[in-house]
Amino acid sequence: MLKALVAIDNARARNIPVIFIQEVHRPDLVDSGRELDGDEDIHCLEDNPKTDIAIKEMDFRPTDYLIRERRYSAFFGTDFEILLRGLQVDTLLMCSGLTDVCVHYTFADGHQSDYFCRIIENCTGGSSLDAH
Numbered sequence: 001m002l003k004a005l006v007a008i009d010n011a012r013a014r015n016i017p018v019i020f021i022q023e024v025h026r027p028d029l030v031d032s033g034r035e036l037d038g039d040e041d042i043h044c045l046e047d048n049p050k051t052d053i054a055i056k057e058m059d060f061r062p063t064d065y066l067i068r069e070r071r072y073s074a075f076f077g078t079d080f081e082i083l084l085r086g087l088q089v090d091t092l093l094m095c096s097g098l099t100d101v102c103v104h105y106t107f108a109d110g111h112q113s114d115y116f117c118r119i120i121e122n123c124t125g126g127s128s129l130d131a132h
Helices: 002-013 033-037 080-086 099-112
Strands: 019-023 065-069 091-094 116-119
Touching: 019 080, 019 099, 065 080, 091 099, 099 116
Parallel strands: 019 065, 091 116
Antiparallel strands: none
């Protein structure tokens, strides 16, 4: 997490917008889709306090943006692309958990939407070392 905070501080110092992506699902799981078909248990329920953004720990600021996703890709069913266009973004620098899940799908959809996508490797991790 410390490396991610350093990356975020470096972005802010260069006037690069910081966008947090939060996976969150409704308590009745109506929006979870095929996500629970695999090894994952129920997670990121919007009524669970453990799902909340770690505002203090991640140094979330009023100038930062938050996109709540219901699926693995931050592009799917969100206003992420509208925000990126409004900010005139052409390159995504990603640091996050689970490179083999949410980062993977967001990267692929960003690439398909003609964004330059980069992963800050030492600021990410996978569900396992092999998956990463």
